[in-house]
Amino acid sequence: MKAVPAVANPALVVTSADFLLSMVEARWTARNGDGSKMETGIRAQQELEKIEQQIAKLQAAPGQNEETRGQIQQLRDRIHALRQQVSLHRNAWEKTELARHPQRPYTLDYVERIFTDWSEIHGDRGFADDPAIVCGMARFHGEDVMVIGHQKARDTKQKVYRNFGMPNPEGYRKALRAMKIAEKWGRPVLTFVDTPGAYPGLGAEERGQAEAIARNLREMARLRVPIITTITGEGGSGGALAIAVADRVLMMENTIYSVISPEGCASIMWRDATKKDLAAQALHITAKDLSELGCIDDIVPEPEGGAHLDHEAAAALLDEALVKHFAQVRALPAAELVASRYNKFRHMAQFLQVEA
Amino acid sequence: MTWFKRQSGELDTSGEKKVRTEGLWVKCESCRQIIWKKDLEENLNVCPKCDKHFRIDARTRLANLLDDNQYEVFDADLVSTDPLKFVDLKAYSSRLKQAQADTGLKDAVINARGKLNGRPVVISAMEYAFIGGSMGAVVGEVITRAIEHATDSKAPIIIVSASGGARMMEGAISLMQLAKISAALARLDEANVPYISVLTDPTTGGVTASFAMLGDLNIAEPGALIGFAGPRVIEQTIRQKLPQGFQRSEFLLEHGMLDAVVHRRQMKAYIARALEFMDQSSVVRRQSSA
Numbered sequence A: 001m002k003a004v005p006a007v008a009n010p011a012l013v014v015t016s017a018d019f020l021l022s023m024v025e026a027r028w029t030a031r032n033g034d035g036s037k038m039e040t041g042i043r044a045q046q047e048l049e050k051i052e053q054q055i056a057k058l059q060a061a062p063g064q065n066e067e068t069r070g071q072i073q074q075l076r077d078r079i080h081a082l083r084q085q086v087s088l089h090r091n092a093w094e095k096t097e098l099a100r101h102p103q104r105p106y107t108l109d110y111v112e113r114i115f116t117d118w119s120e121i122h123g124d125r126g127f128a129d130d131p132a133i134v135c136g137m138a139r140f141h142g143e144d145v146m147v148i149g150h151q152k153a154r155d156t157k158q159k160v161y162r163n164f165g166m167p168n169p170e171g172y173r174k175a176l177r178a179m180k181i182a183e184k185w186g187r188p189v190l191t192f193v194d195t196p197g198a199y200p201g202l203g204a205e206e207r208g209q210a211e212a213i214a215r216n217l218r219e220m221a222r223l224r225v226p227i228i229t230t231i232t233g234e235g236g237s238g239g240a241l242a243i244a245v246a247d248r249v250l251m252m253e254n255t256i257y258s259v260i261s262p263e264g265c266a267s268i269m270w271r272d273a274t275k276k277d278l279a280a281q282a283l284h285i286t287a288k289d290l291s292e293l294g295c296i297d298d299i300v301p302e303p304e305g306g307a308h309l310d311h312e313a314a315a316a317l318l319d320e321a322l323v324k325h326f327a328q329v330r331a332l333p334a335a336e337l338v339a340s341r342y343n344k345f346r347h348m349a350q351f352l353q354v355e356a
Numbered sequence B: 001m002t003w004f005k006r007q008s009g010e011l012d013t014s015g016e017k018k019v020r021t022e023g024l025w026v027k028c029e030s031c032r033q034i035i036w037k038k039d040l041e042e043n044l045n046v047c048p049k050c051d052k053h054f055r056i057d058a059r060t061r062l063a064n065l066l067d068d069n070q071y072e073v074f075d076a077d078l079v080s081t082d083p084l085k086f087v088d089l090k091a092y093s094s095r096l097k098q099a100q101a102d103t104g105l106k107d108a109v110i111n112a113r114g115k116l117n118g119r120p121v122v123i124s125a126m127e128y129a130f131i132g133g134s135m136g137a138v139v140g141e142v143i144t145r146a147i148e149h150a151t152d153s154k155a156p157i158i159i160v161s162a163s164g165g166a167r168m169m170e171g172a173i174s175l176m177q178l179a180k181i182s183a184a185l186a187r188l189d190e191a192n193v194p195y196i197s198v199l200t201d202p203t204t205g206g207v208t209a210s211f212a213m214l215g216d217l218n219i220a221e222p223g224a225l226i227g228f229a230g231p232r233v234i235e236q237t238i239r240q241k242l243p244q245g246f247q248r249s250e251f252l253l254e255h256g257m258l259d260a261v262v263h264r265r266q267m268k269a270y271i272a273r274a275l276e277f278m279d280q281s282s283v284v285r286r287q288s289s290a
Helices: A009-035 A041-060 A066-089 A093-098 A106-115 A156-162 A168-183 A204-205 A209-221 A237-241 A262-270 A273-283 A287-292 A311-330 A332-345 B037-043 B060-065 B092-103 B135-154 B167-190 B232-237 B249-254 B263-279 B282-290
Strands: A116-121 A133-141 A143-150 A189-195 A227-236 A248-252 A256-258 A297-298 A351-353 B025-027 B034-036 B071-074 B079-080 B109-115 B119-126 B158-164 B195-202 B219-221
Touching: A009 A041, A009 A066, A041 A066, A066 A189, A093 A143, A093 A227, A093 A256, A093 A262, A093 A273, A106 A133, A106 A143, A106 A311, A116 A168, A133 A168, A143 A168, A168 A189, A209 A237, A209 A332, A209 B167, A227 A237, A227 A262, A237 A273, A237 B167, A248 A287, A248 A311, A256 A287, A256 B167, A262 A273, A262 B167, A262 B263, A273 B167, A287 A297, A287 B167, A297 A351, A351 B135, B025 B037, B034 B037, B060 B109, B060 B119, B060 B158, B060 B263, B071 B079, B079 B135, B092 B167, B109 B135, B109 B263, B119 B135, B135 B158, B135 B167, B167 B195, B195 B263, B219 B232, B219 B249, B219 B263
Parallel strands: A143 A189, A189 A227, A227 A248, A227 A256, A248 A297, B119 B158, B158 B195, B195 B219
Antiparallel strands: A116 A133, A133 A143, A351 B079, B025 B034, B071 B109, B109 B119
16 A cells, blocks of 8 residues: 655645745736736646645645644635636637546446436447447436437547547437437437537448438427437537537537537638637637527536536536426427427527618 | 830739630530530530539529529528628638629528429529538528428429538537528428429538438439538548549449439429429329329
């Protein structure tokens, strides 16, 4: 067993933590003071995490007096304040990095924490089973639901197996098949979106990626059971929308939803992929942006610093939001549900009527 | 007076090299044949030597498909609000103005009511020359209105696609148009009104991944580029050369994604035949007379 690292001199640790924290604070203020890019949110985030670990060690160590405890609390307050600053000023590109954070909870992480009685279903009955999308029957607070979601992975082998969360046509066809099962037996559908996009591969084109997505859009629009979609990470264009034509579309706080990736947009419009932060800003892809544009219905808060820091807390917050919306859509009769879903998407437009 | 003095300003050296005979002769990109432009136009802009289908504008499309070039344009009064105030190297608002000036359209689609072999139809024809035929809020709205009009009036609808996909400069709003149009098509489907999707060069991205693939029949012109992802993106992803003819109409036909590849000259007749087949009034007549 590894011994608890001895904290030789608590005062020294406090001083060094204090010093590091002032550095982060100073850089952060400089950045937001004159708008120069001294620091990205992700870097500040990582440094804060390191300082926090140090403090945690100190707290665990024996032999503290009243003074050290007070100092520790002060440090924690400062970190908290700074975190709030960072999240308030987090720009679109930083949100993109968070949305793609490898430690973010993925669909199966939420399934484990929010649902019970999970039974996965596989295959599109035509070609293959696509591991980039998972579907399954589950219970949500005792009620039977169909869960459908993109699935990413953390280690290389699994990443390849899940194709980095980029579905092939059979993934979308499996999802539709699952939705039809849910419709037949009157069960609500909950979908979770986290994909860079539908896979742009040779086989995908041969097997009709476009047709698979298009069909899902049309069939979801008229599905006679409630659908709630949550963007839990990346909402990559048509590949995301293909399971997101829902009565309620929720976005978690640090996620993005876009017609094209910031890199893709930058390389087309700026002819320079490094202009991705400019593109991210211009595309309006954050939860706040989408809410202002009227494309989503609600924003789900994340634990301080982001969902990747605390899967339990993130799942609990998501659960709370899902319970609220679930109750609302569950109450509507099927015809009304389909009509209001239609009207919602029907009015997603901004245009002016002028003299022809 | 000097002999070689330039009378007015700088010469315009931008763009393609223009020759004096410009406008009279065209070179076929496919077989490199030099064609007299009038011959080409009389041949519906199809190369007389190799049958390459040249891109044509939305108005020519309508003229080719509708009887006596007679039609009534509707919903031509919608313009984009530039919802994101999008600026890249150039402002989207100025790109829009430029495209409007170049095409004489407000956005990348024309809705028209007319007759096809005597049968009243609704046509939405996309205009590729308008920012690559890309689909933002206006294109989405205009096509949705055409579908709703068809649903209400029970007139068959034909959508002629020519588009690079969703319009980046309107961000997520563009993406939502895919859902909006597809939802309208679900209603059209339930109302049993025929929808013929005609895919022309090029039809890619969000347009293919929504209404272009949802026709009762999906038919394409020969040699059109049709796909979800662009060929360059696919090449970069899989890191290998794409096979000859990949994502062309004939390739899609072979893989079961299209009902037919139809020559421009036969397009009208093919659609007319399909609409005859789908005509519900004749079904009722036959049943009642039996």
